[in-house]
Amino acid sequence: MPFLVARIASEYTNYSLRDQQKKVINDVHKNGMEYYLQGDDSYGSYTMLKQEYIALEPAASGLHIDTIKTVSRIIEQDTLSYRVLSHTFKIKNKNYLLEIGKTVGSINEYNKPLQRIALYVLMGLIALTIIIDLVFTRVLIRPLGKIIESKLVNRKFPFKDQSEPIKTSTQDFKYLDESLISLMDQINIDFEKEREFTANASHELMTPISILQNKMENLLADDQTTEDVALRIVGMMKTLDRLKKISSSLLFISRIENDQFVKLASVKLVDLLEDINEEISHRLEDKNLMLNINVKNQVILKNVNHDLLFQLFYNLINNAIKYNVEQGSVIITDTFNKQGDYQIFIKDTGIGIASEDIDFIFDRFRKANLAENVGYGLGLSIVKSIALYHNIDIKVASVVKQGSTFTITFPKVMLG
Amino acid sequence: MKVLIVEDEKTLAYEMETFLKKAFYLCDLAHTVAQGLEKIEINSYDFILLDLGLPDGDGLSLLPKAKKYNPEAAYIILTARGNLEDRITGLDLGADDYLAKPFSLLELQSRMQAIARRKFNVKEEAIPLGEFSIDVQKRLVQYKDQQIELSRKEYDLLSYLFLHKNRVLTRMQLSEHIWGTFADDDYDSNYIDAHIKNIRKKLNSYAPTEWLETVRGVGYRIKN
Numbered sequence: 001m002p003f004l005v006a007r008i009a010s011e012y013t014n015y016s017l018r019d020q021q022k023k024v025i026n027d028v029h030k031n032g033m034e035y036y037l038q039g040d041d042s043y044g045s046y047t048m049l050k051q052e053y054i055a056l057e058p059a060a061s062g063l064h065i066d067t068i069k070t071v072s073r074i075i076e077q078d079t080l081s082y083r084v085l086s087h088t089f090k091i092k093n094k095n096y097l098l099e100i101g102k103t104v105g106s107i108n109e110y111n112k113p114l115q116r117i118a119l120y121v122l123m124g125l126i127a128l129t130i131i132i133d134l135v136f137t138r139v140l141i142r143p144l145g146k147i148i149e150s151k152l153v154n155r156k157f158p159f160k161d162q163s164e165p166i167k168t169s170t171q172d173f174k175y176l177d178e179s180l181i182s183l184m185d186q187i188n189i190d191f192e193k194e195r196e197f198t199a200n201a202s203h204e205l206m207t208p209i210s211i212l213q214n215k216m217e218n219l220l221a222d223d224q225t226t227e228d229v230a231l232r233i234v235g236m237m238k239t240l241d242r243l244k245k246i247s248s249s250l251l252f253i254s255r256i257e258n259d260q261f262v263k264l265a266s267v268k269l270v271d272l273l274e275d276i277n278e279e280i281s282h283r284l285e286d287k288n289l290m291l292n293i294n295v296k297n298q299v300i301l302k303n304v305n306h307d308l309l310f311q312l313f314y315n316l317i318n319n320a321i322k323y324n325v326e327q328g329s330v331i332i333t334d335t336f337n338k339q340g341d342y343q344i345f346i347k348d349t350g351i352g353i354a355s356e357d358i359d360f361i362f363d364r365f366r367k368a369n370l371a372e373n374v375g376y377g378l379g380l381s382i383v384k385s386i387a388l389y390h391n392i393d394i395k396v397a398s399v400v401k402q403g404s405t406f407t408i409t410f411p412k413v414m415l416g
Numbered sequence: 417m418k419v420l421i422v423e424d425e426k427t428l429a430y431e432m433e434t435f436l437k438k439a440f441y442l443c444d445l446a447h448t449v450a451q452g453l454e455k456i457e458i459n460s461y462d463f464i465l466l467d468l469g470l471p472d473g474d475g476l477s478l479l480p481k482a483k484k485y486n487p488e489a490a491y492i493i494l495t496a497r498g499n500l501e502d503r504i505t506g507l508d509l510g511a512d513d514y515l516a517k518p519f520s521l522l523e524l525q526s527r528m529q530a531i532a533r534r535k536f537n538v539k540e541e542a543i544p545l546g547e548f549s550i551d552v553q554k555r556l557v558q559y560k561d562q563q564i565e566l567s568r569k570e571y572d573l574l575s576y577l578f579l580h581k582n583r584v585l586t587r588m589q590l591s592e593h594i595w596g597t598f599a600d601d602d603y604d605s606n607y608i609d610a611h612i613k614n615i616r617k618k619l620n621s622y623a624p625t626e627w628l629e630t631v632r633g634v635g636y637r638i639k640n
Contacts (some may be wrong), residue, residue, distance in 0.1 A: 195499075198498075199497045199498065199499055202496055202497055202498040203469050203495075203496040203497050203498075205496075206496035206498070206516075206517050206518055207425055207428070207496050207517065209517075209518045210425075210428060210496060210517040210518035210519070211425060211427050211428045211431070213518045213520070214428060214431040214432065214435070214518075214520075214521050215427070215431055217431075217435070217520060217521050217522065217589075218431055218434050218435055218521070220584060220586075220634075221438070221583045221584070227631075227632075227634075230584065230631070230633075230634050231633045231634060234586055234633065234634050234635070237586060237588060238588065241588055244518060248498075251498060255498075279595070279598055280598075282569075282604075282607050283600075283604075283607070285607070285610070286606050286607070314598065318600070
């Protein structure tokens, strides 16, 4: 920048010297040399501070000078640096030398202020540009921000809330907005369809079962029903009960897999296990079993479904009781693993699971080869569905005739 | 008491009517929302049993309108849809109870009785039971002046048998009443037997309990 300013000053000086040269020569032609010389040999004119001077003196005939140079001159004991224009010209056939000089100092005296002002102007312009850019892009990008805010932030599946299209004239943003709205509407529609389907399936399955159950109840209580017939009716009711349980379990699993349960509750595990204990403790008496809940940590799980979690643990503990032996035990303990996840262990002294069956126990309707008809095979499938839905991991280790241990792992993020 | 059964499945409505008639309720039937509303506008009922999946509309839509004509009635919602939301919405709209199909008619009567006690202030005094007396309001069994110590489940068993006296109740029906959806026939049957044994033992120390019968292969019955 300083270089530029200096060059401009220098160029301008040259220009102005030439300009002055023209003016001087015009005046001399107009007024004649004698007007200036006035009998002297030469003519010189200095400004008071010696910043400028013009000198005229005769020159040798053949002399030709036309230069602009920077030279040092001594004037009245002051050594100053001048930018000097030297030019020879002829008047009335006499050769004269004209010198116009300007101190370098006076040429450059405007440099610094000019530079400073230029700098200020430059900075001002930069600031203005930045402000304009920021405002402009903000204004341009605002629709995008609005789209994100109205459509994506804080949206919970299945996007039931109506989405308002945002006002924008930009084609791309409009398209993006409309696409998002249409996508979410579609998801919502599909979800509702699925929900309606399972509700209808439930209705269609449960209504005939309901009719049969009530018919049989009335038949059983009928005066004309003999003891014999009563026995047969009870047999039918047991079978119907089985059908009822299987249908409800399948519908239940279907609902879980279609995300129809909310996960908004916080559950204190110890309390949940105690509740289950209350529900199920009567079943311990049959085989004289012992149920020990040794959960040391007061862990709270967040963003879960209470009823589903209840069902999960209930089924596991129920199995531990169901497949147990006389005077056996069910022991529940807990720990934190290396990654900070929380684990619950349900250990029973039951009949165990054969290694070739272990991989399949969570499959629907898969039962171990047992002498008695124990259960319908859906309990663990339900457990698996609930676990999957909540991102809970379940593993089992078992030894036949010794017992099984189920390990339920809750990832760190679930802990409140 | 007067009951309106709003149910589109005619066979089901018929069974409910048969059962409730035996328990001395007067029954009217309706098979659509329109029919239901018609009946409610003309008559006044104590109980309205409302199915939700009706052909001409959702049963829930009937509730607010029905309440205008019959505000004192007790509304019980019956549905096979199985949605949790239905239960919440129903109770919010003012229903008194909710039963998911398939339900036991015994359970239905038990709920209706509980509502009657609560809502209609039916004061029941101690009723004789053999040489004992049972006070349903206070939930206790007495011999002369002495209160007999029964656990909650034992009382629930006995009172259920008593409510449906002269009727055989299967172990299934009994365990479903006590444990609800978590009833599991395999285990709870034995438990029912054990409980009945306990009840007999406790009562027998005061007076005979031949009114509490075992019906072989079927279940139990209180004969009164």
